[in-house]
Structure formats: structure tokens, C-alpha cells
Amino acid sequence: MAIDFTLNQQRSSYRGDPSMPLLWYLRDHARLTGTKFGCGIGYCGACTVHIDGEAARSCVTPMSRVAGRAVTTIEGLARGGRLHPVQQAWIDEDVSQCGYCQAGQMMAAVDLLARKPQPSEADLATLTNLCRCGTYPRIRRAIRRAAAQLQGERR
Amino acid sequence: MNALRSAGALSRRDFLSVSMTAAGALMVSLNWPRAAPAQPGGSQSLGAFVRIETDGRIVIGARGCEIGQGVKTSLPMLIAEELDVPWSAVTVEQLPYGLVASHDPAGFTSRYGPQGAGGSTSIPDGWNDLRQAGARVRWLLVQAAAQAWQQPPDQLQTRDAHVLHPDGRRLSYAQLATRAATLSAAPADVSLKPKAGYGIIGQPTRVTDAREIVTGAAAYGIDAVIPGALTAVIARCPYFDGAVAQLDDAQARRVPGVRQVFRIPGPQPGAALDRNLAAGVAVVADDFWSARKGREALRITWTPGPGAQDSSAALERRAAAALATRGKIARQDGDLEAARKAAARVVEAVYVMPLLAHATMEPPNALIDLRSKQALLVASLQSPGGASQMISAMTGIARPDIEIRLPRVGGGFGRRLQNDFVAEAVLVAQAVKAPVKVVWTREDDLQNDFYRPFGLHQLTATLEPQGRVSSWAHRVAATPRKYRAAGMEEESDWIGCADPDGFPAGCVANYLSEFLPVEFSLARGWLRGPLPTFSAFAVQSFVDEVAIAAGADPLALRLELLGAPRELAYRDHGGPKLHTGRLAGVLRRAAQAVGYGRKLSSGHGIGLASHFTHGGYAAHAFEVAVSQAGELEVVRCVCAVDVGQIVNPLGLEAQMMGATIDGLSTALNLQITVKDGRVEQSNFPDYPLLRMAAAPEVEVQRVGSEFPPSGAGEMGMPTVAPALVNAIFAASGQRIRRLPIGDQLKGSRTADARPCARSPPASDT
Numbered sequence: 001m002a003i004d005f006t007l008n009q010q011r012s013s014y015r016g017d018p019s020m021p022l023l024w025y026l027r028d029h030a031r032l033t034g035t036k037f038g039c040g041i042g043y044c045g046a047c048t049v050h051i052d053g054e055a056a057r058s059c060v061t062p063m064s065r066v067a068g069r070a071v072t073t074i075e076g077l078a079r080g081g082r083l084h085p086v087q088q089a090w091i092d093e094d095v096s097q098c099g100y101c102q103a104g105q106m107m108a109a110v111d112l113l114a115r116k117p118q119p120s121e122a123d124l125a126t127l128t129n130l131c132r133c134g135t136y137p138r139i140r141r142a143i144r145r146a147a148a149q150l151q152g153e154r155r
Numbered sequence: 156m157n158a159l160r161s162a163g164a165l166s167r168r169d170f171l172s173v174s175m176t177a178a179g180a181l182m183v184s185l186n187w188p189r190a191a192p193a194q195p196g197g198s199q200s201l202g203a204f205v206r207i208e209t210d211g212r213i214v215i216g217a218r219g220c221e222i223g224q225g226v227k228t229s230l231p232m233l234i235a236e237e238l239d240v241p242w243s244a245v246t247v248e249q250l251p252y253g254l255v256a257s258h259d260p261a262g263f264t265s266r267y268g269p270q271g272a273g274g275s276t277s278i279p280d281g282w283n284d285l286r287q288a289g290a291r292v293r294w295l296l297v298q299a300a301a302q303a304w305q306q307p308p309d310q311l312q313t314r315d316a317h318v319l320h321p322d323g324r325r326l327s328y329a330q331l332a333t334r335a336a337t338l339s340a341a342p343a344d345v346s347l348k349p350k351a352g353y354g355i356i357g358q359p360t361r362v363t364d365a366r367e368i369v370t371g372a373a374a375y376g377i378d379a380v381i382p383g384a385l386t387a388v389i390a391r392c393p394y395f396d397g398a399v400a401q402l403d404d405a406q407a408r409r410v411p412g413v414r415q416v417f418r419i420p421g422p423q424p425g426a427a428l429d430r431n432l433a434a435g436v437a438v439v440a441d442d443f444w445s446a447r448k449g450r451e452a453l454r455i456t457w458t459p460g461p462g463a464q465d466s467s468a469a470l471e472r473r474a475a476a477a478l479a480t481r482g483k484i485a486r487q488d489g490d491l492e493a494a495r496k497a498a499a500r501v502v503e504a505v506y507v508m509p510l511l512a513h514a515t516m517e518p519p520n521a522l523i524d525l526r527s528k529q530a531l532l533v534a535s536l537q538s539p540g541g542a543s544q545m546i547s548a549m550t551g552i553a554r555p556d557i558e559i560r561l562p563r564v565g566g567g568f569g570r571r572l573q574n575d576f577v578a579e580a581v582l583v584a585q586a587v588k589a590p591v592k593v594v595w596t597r598e599d600d601l602q603n604d605f606y607r608p609f610g611l612h613q614l615t616a617t618l619e620p621q622g623r624v625s626s627w628a629h630r631v632a633a634t635p636r637k638y639r640a641a642g643m644e645e646e647s648d649w650i651g652c653a654d655p656d657g658f659p660a661g662c663v664a665n666y667l668s669e670f671l672p673v674e675f676s677l678a679r680g681w682l683r684g685p686l687p688t689f690s691a692f693a694v695q696s697f698v699d700e701v702a703i704a705a706g707a708d709p710l711a712l713r714l715e716l717l718g719a720p721r722e723l724a725y726r727d728h729g730g731p732k733l734h735t736g737r738l739a740g741v742l743r744r745a746a747q748a749v750g751y752g753r754k755l756s757s758g759h760g761i762g763l764a765s766h767f768t769h770g771g772y773a774a775h776a777f778e779v780a781v782s783q784a785g786e787l788e789v790v791r792c793v794c795a796v797d798v799g800q801i802v803n804p805l806g807l808e809a810q811m812m813g814a815t816i817d818g819l820s821t822a823l824n825l826q827i828t829v830k831d832g833r834v835e836q837s838n839f840p841d842y843p844l845l846r847m848a849a850a851p852e853v854e855v856q857r858v859g860s861e862f863p864p865s866g867a868g869e870m871g872m873p874t875v876a877p878a879l880v881n882a883i884f885a886a887s888g889q890r891i892r893r894l895p896i897g898d899q900l901k902g903s904r905t906a907d908a909r910p911c912a913r914s915p916p917a918s919d920t
Binding site for chain 2: 017020021024027028029031032033034035036037038039040041043044046073074075077078083087088090091094096097098099100101102103106124125126127128129130131132133134135136137138139140
């Protein structure tokens with residue numbers, strides 16, 4: 001049976017093993033490789049995407065669970081050629097070192113800012129995505145910068 | 156390699172056991188800038204690194220493996236500086252691994268110079284040759300303008316990608332490129348800009364492909380695609396040097412998408428580890444998920460190898476037993492026996508360093524196509540020269556016919572100096588006769604690494620009646636780097652384990668560095684700042700212990716030992732000289748920044764450490780708070796660094812920040828342990844890298860100096876753990892001598908612990 005869902009605002013349909021994690025559909029089938037494989041157990045967050053607007057770890061999300069839902073990946077975050085303020089803040093704060101975990105970090109940050117538009121230190125500390133390069137201080141700065149930018153846009 | 160060693164000193168490249176034997180890494184006799192034939196009206200290549208587009212865009216090639224250390228930005232900056240173009244006009248393109256035909260005995264040489272990533276060598280290696288590369292292209296453009304204007308070249312100047320005539324006329328580089336490409340090559344040494352003329356070097360410069368990274372467009376090795384390529388996952392023997400005893404693959408073959416299942420040979424027990432690490436069973440499928448499901452359906456019985464009974468506990472016992480014997484003397488100055496006889500006190504301590512894994516965020520992977528007489532490899536690498544050599548040896552394909560693309564790399568940390576995963580890809584591709592991508596899982600990665608070796612460090616110092624340090628002995632029991640490595644028979648055993656010329660060598664008259672080799676079943680490798688990190692924890696912790704025993708201030712004792720600013724001989728990687736003044740400089744700066752000596756709240760303490768790493772100098776100062784219950788809080792964290800001329804301050808700060816957090820993560824919680832011949836850890840929950848909540852702000856202090864640049868990738872790592880434990884001692888009176896710290900502090904703080912480091916020595920014989 002086909003699994004129908006929305007992927008970066010495009011209708012998509014999948015016929016195959018419903019237990020296959022979304023991550024591997026994205027990477028091997030949809031060829032959207034911005035979402036990364038890190039641990040395979042939903043721990044490190046490198047595979048973070050949005051499902052119906054909320055952060056989800058795609059390496060432990062079976063395809064059966066995306067039926068009828070809207071999936072957004074890092075490739076779908078910028079709209080109309082304009083970077084999301086979180087993406088722009090990541091550039092402005094020069095966050096990336098190896099960059100491998102950063103798609104997941106940004107997807108988690110966008111989700112955090114949707115729930116906590118002015119995140120406190122404690123809110124930032126709830127982010128559990130791993131960064132092996134140790135970019136956390138610049139991630140914090142980038143999230144604060146993006147929060148200010150988003151607040152300005154709402155005014 | 157032997158030729159290099161007979162030259163007296165270990166060179167930078169000697170540090171890389173794999174890539175240094177690769178012809179590409181050694182041959183720097185480059186033929187740039189020899190232009191391709193002129194292409195009127197089209198884009199124009201000038202030398203190996205520069206292409207000028209008709210629209211004026213300056214394309215600069217990035218030769219290094221970008222593993223997060225920033226070389227895709229910093230190396231092209233060196234070229235752009237001397238080319239005299241604005242950075243905003245530059246587009247950076249990643250170069251592939253480059254070999255070109257030559258008259259060398261091998262028949263080929265390196266096209267771009269050193270391309271590997273290891274030992275913090277990219278910047279020092281590129282400092283002269285890449286600036287020259289830029290200067291020589293600029294020279295060509297000036298000659299072209301001189302021809303066009305019939306004007307002597309020495310009357311012309313360049314600025315912002317234009318050649319300027321004394322009368323005010325200008326020609327853009329784009330206008331001159333075609334003519335420049337017809338000129339004969341520039342002389343060998345074109346004069347370079349004085350430092351005062353720098354407009355790019357020293358400017359904070361953001362990661363050049365940041366936009367690709369933040370949009371998910373940046374391609375890493377694991378993202379590579381070749382049409383028709385299959386994906387392989389390998390079940391590796393969990394016992395080192397073990398083998399497949401029985402295989403039932405019936406279920407695996409029934410998994411939809413699975414194409415082939417077959418055995419992969421492993422290394423012979425005891426033989427050099429120059430191919431793949433383990434025997435196993437490859438499952439080749441249409442995609443990763445099918446391959447992984449197939450692997451889970453395998454029924455394999457393993458034959459444990461000769462190390463099946465081995466364990467971390469047994470390793471520690473062997474190392475302790477080794478310390479009771481006499482080892483190999485790496486360096487001996489003066490008369491330690493006489494110093495001991497005259498001593499008022501003897502201070503001794505043993506420090507324990509755990510096995511560590513690399514845990515790069517991007518697991519090892521390699522995509523290879525061997526279908527023709529040529530080969531194509533796309534993989535996340537640190538040693539492409541080593542990969543080229545290995546593929547050639549395994550397939551018989553000549554090295555110039557092996558194309559190696561260098562995508563971004565999701566972290567290196569030394570793991571990818573080894574190309575075992577490339578060997579696996581070759582073995583699988585040879586069997587399936589199709590292009591294939593081998594992908595590792597996190598479990599594969601943590602259990603099949605070239606681990607940072609375990610080690611015991613025994614330090615002994617003697618004090619004269621007035622408290623002066625009269626002797627210093629550092630004995631190390633660990634697994635030598637030549638252990639199961641090829642072609643290192645003549646190398647000294649202690650290389651990579653003992654640091655005979657490191658501080659305080661040359662600062663204490665009676666000095667001993669001794670090494671005791673301890674063999675172990677697991678492969679050993681290089682982890683970020685390998686020897687410095689391994690050594691500095693013991694040395695810099697012990698300086699504090701000695702200071703406390705002598706009733707001296709730890710900072711004052713360090714500065715006293717370092718003495719007058721001078722150069723000391725340093726034969727290992729990063730030498731040939733160690734400058735005591737630069738080491739004192741970073742120490743002073745860190746101490747000043749953290750407010751060393753100020754009055755602290757109860758339960759707070761400050762600790763310092765400094766170290767010389769691969770030609771650079773770094774110091775850390777931590778202020779910590781330790782609660783009655785043993786909860787540790789990092790209050791302040793300062794990292795002072797002197798890497799000589801700074802190329803990219805933003806990149807330097809990033810490396811120091813990252814290495815500090817890496818060092819903290821490692822010191823607090825990371826270790827690999829072995830039981831019954833198998834690695835016990837399997838994924839991040841039991842190899843817990845630091846998360847956001849525990850990552851402090853890192854205050855980076857850049858100490859400017861006029862020296863040529865060292866690299867920056869590793870200097871920030873070695874001093875973290877000792878500065879941290881010195882701070883913990885100052886805060887709590889508890890001396891940590893075994894890493895990781897783990898739960899050693901829990902419930903440990905005594906009620907009368909004093910905030911100042913004046914407690915009795917921990918071991919006083």
C-alpha cells in the first residue's frame with residue numbers, strides 16, 4: 001500500500017518497506033542528503049527533520065508514521081530563495097566547522113524558536129543534538145541572533 | 156622516510172605514517188604556474204590553483220581535505236592574498252587529489268602539493284608554497300600588462316584584481332588572463348608581500364561554503380552518488396584478529412533489495428594493519444536500509460582471535476608490571492641518582508589515560524568504482540595519498556589512473572588517517588563488479604577504530620631542601636605506534652607515546668624520559684593532538700603536585716622552570732625548536748585573563764596548564780566550583796594560544812573553542828573499555844560526547860607573534876584535562892589522576908577542603 005505524504009511542500013508517495021526509517025527514504029530514495037546519519041538510534045540528532053512542523057529524529061521514524069503528514073528537511077527550510085533566519089544566523093555567526101551535524105542543529109533550533117521565541121539559557125540547554133566539533137557556543141549565539149531577527153519580523 | 160630521518164629530525168610529514176609514504180605528500184616540486192593552452196574568450200587557468208572567469212570571477216582551488224579545520228577557507232586565503240584580489244571576488248572550488256606525469260622515478264608527482272589533513276600541517280605546509288602560487292600568477296598578469304602597455308613590469312602595481320599603470324590606466328585580471336597564459340612560467344621565487352601589506356591574511360573570514368552547509372547542499376563522502384552504485388554494510392568480527400567460523404545467510408538473502416552476501420578476509424593475526432581491520436561478511440543491497448536489514452538477518456558464529464581473553468583490566472595490569480621493569484631510555488640528562496640522594500623530598504604520581512575512540516559525526520564510508528582500468532573514489536578522507544597507494548596496491552591500477560574526489564568530511568580527528576574503510580570498499584567492489592558504497596553504522600565505528608592507546612605515566616621529581624626541583628623522570632607504559640604498522644621497523648619505540656623533548660626537558664638539569672612498550676589486542680591510532688594530549692595530562696598535573704609539595708605557587712613554578720625565553724631543541728613533530736618564552740607567554744595570558752591569584756568563593760578553584768603542540772603554544776585556565784556532593788561546574792574557561800602569524804582569526808577561535816569542548820568532553824566522560832576480547836561501547840549513549848547543556852563558553856585569547864604560522868587544529872586539546880583537574884584540586888582538594896573523571900568526584904569533597912592549592916602532596920615517598 002502506498003504511503004502518501006508531503007515532502008518539502010511537494011506531494012510524495014512511497015511503496016516499499018513501511019518499517020524503513022524516513023532518514024533512509026530521504027537519503028537513498030528522495031536523494032535529499034542534507035539530512036545526516038549519525039547514530040541510527042535517535043540519540044545524536046544529526047537526522048532531525050520537521051514532521052507537521054515539529055522536530056523529529058528521522059532515523060527512528062518509520063515511513064509508516066509519515067502517512068498523511070508534512071515532512072520538511074533542511075533543503076525545504078529556505079523559502080523562495082530566501083534563507084530562513086536561522087540559516088542566515090548560522091552563516092553570520094560562522095557556526096560550522098565540519099558542518100555535518102548542522103542541518104540537524106538548525107532544524108532543532110527552528111523547532112525551539114517556534115515554541116520559545118525568546119529562549120532562555122535553560123531553553124537552549126534542552127537541545128540535545130550532538131556536535132563533535134564543539135560549536136555549541138556559536139550555536140547559542142546564532143539562535144539568539146535568529147530569535148532577535150524573527151522577533152523583528154513579527155513586529 | 157629513512158632519508159628524512161637521517162636528516163636528523165622527524166619532519167612534519169613523518170608524523171603521518173600513511174600519507175608520508177605516499178609520493179604525493181612528499182613531492183612538493185610543483186610545476187605551477189604552468190598554464191593550460193590559451194582559451195580566447197573563455198575562462199583561463201593560470202597555474203594549478205587559479206582560474207579567471209570571463210566575468211571577472213577569480214576561482215581558487217582548495218587542495219586540502221576539509222575536515223572542519225577550515226582549510227577550504229584558509230588555504231585559498233593565502234593564494235588570494237598574494238594574487239592581490241579581494242576575497243569577495245573569490246569563488247573557492249575543492250580540488251581533487253592530484254597526481255601528474257613527471258620524470259620522477261615513480262613516473263608521476265603531486266600536482267597540488269600536500270593534500271592530507273593531519274598533524275596540524277596544512278597551514279605551515281601551505282604558508283610558503285601557496286603564497287608563492289598566488290604571487291607567481293600575479294607575476295604573470297603583471298608581465299602580460301607590461302607587454303600590453305610596453306612598460307617595464309617593475310613600474311606596474313596590482314590592486315583588487317587589476318594591474319595599474321603609473322598614468323592611472325587599469326587592466327583587469329580577466330582582461331589579461333589570456334595573454335598571461337601564453338607567457339613562460341614565473342621564476343621560482345617571486346617576492347612576497349610584507350606583512351604590513353596584508354589585506355586578507357589576518358582578517359576574520361567566514362567558512363567559504365557556509366551557504367551550502369546551511370542549505371543541506373554541501374556534499375560529504377557519505378552523500379556521494381554514482382549511478383548504479385550498490386550499498387554495502389559489513390558484519391565485522393567483534394573479536395580483534397578473529398574470523399568467521401560459520402555463516403548462515405539464507406534469511407539475509409531473502410531480504411528485499413539484498414543482492415549479494417559474501418565473506419571478507421581480515422588481517423592475519425599479528426600482521427601489519429595496512430588494509431581493512433576485521434574479517435567479516437558483506438551484505439550488498441540496493442540501499443542502506445536493505446543492506447542493514449540483511450546484516451541483521453545473518454547468523455554468524457565467530458572464531459575469537461588470539462586476543463579473545465584480553466581486557467582493559469589485563470592491559471592495565473600489564474602496563475603496571477612494565478613500569479616495574481627497565482624500559483628504553485628516550486632521553487637522559489644529568490645524574491638522576493645523585494639528585495635523588497641529595498633530595499629533601501621525592502614526589503611521585505601515576506596517571507592513567509584511557510583508550511579513546513574518534514567518533515567522527517560522519518561514520519566511515521567509501522564509494523568506489525573499479526569497472527574500468529581506471530578507478531574513482533569518493534570518500535571522506537584525511538589521507539588521500541594513502542588511499543591512492545592502497546587502491547593501486549590492491550587493484551594494480553596505476554596511481555595516476557585513480558581519481559580521488561575530496562568532498563567535505565564530517566569530522567576527522569585522526570580517524571581517517573587510516574583508510575581501512577577504503578580497503579573494504581575495494582574488496583567489496585572487486586567481488587560485486589559494480590560501483591559500491593560501503594557505509595558504517597555508529598556501532599561499527601566505535602567497535603572498529605584505531606584507538607588512542609591506553610597508558611600509564613609514572614612521574615617522579617626530587618626537591619632540594621629549599622624546594623627547587625632537582626630532577627624529573629617521566630616513564631610511560633603504552634602501545635607503540637609501530638605496533639602492527641608497516642615499514643616502521645627502524646623507528647624508535649617511544650615515538651607517539653613518550654615526549655622526550657617536551658616540557659620540562661631542558662629546564663631541569665637531571666631529566667629522564669623512558670618508555671615501556673605494552674602490546675594490546677586492539678589497533679592503535681592517532682587522535683587529535685595525539686602525543687601532546689597523551690603526555691600533557693600527566694606532565695601538567697604533576698607540575699601542580701610538585702608545586703604543592705614544594706609549597707610553591709603552580710604558576711610561579713611553571714614560569715621558574717621555563718626560565719629565560721630561549722629556544723630548546725625539539726626533535727618530534729612540531730620541532731625543531733620549542734620556545735620557552737612563547738610557552739610562558741600563553742600561560743601568563745591565560746592566568747591574567749582568568750584572574751589568577753584573586754580571592755575565590757569557597758568551593759571554587761583555578762587551575763592552569765600549558766603545552767607545546769605541533770609548533771603551536773596553548774594554555775588553559777579553568778575556574779571550577781565543586782559542591783559538597785561532588786557536582787562540578789565550570790565557571791570560567793580561558794584558552795590562550797600563540798600560533799604565530801594568524802591567517803584566519805575566526806577559524807583560529809573556532810578551533811580553540813572546539814578543541815576545548817572536545818577536551819572537556821573527553822576528560823569528563825569518554826573511554827573505551829574491553830572485556831572478553833570485545834569493545835564494550837557501541838553507540839553514543841555509552842560514549843557520551845558533551846551536549847549543549849554542559850558546554851561552557853570558551854574565552855579565546857589570541858597571543859600575537861611574529862613567527863611563521865603553525866596549524867591550529869590540535870593545540871587547543873592537550874591542556875584542557877590537566878587545567879581542569881588542577882582547578883578541581885584547587886577547589887576540592889581532590890587530585891584526579893585517572894581519566895575520564897566520570898563519577899570520581901561524587902560524594903568526595905571533604906568538609907575542610909581549602910580553596911587554595913596548599914594541600915599536602917598526594918603521594919610523598
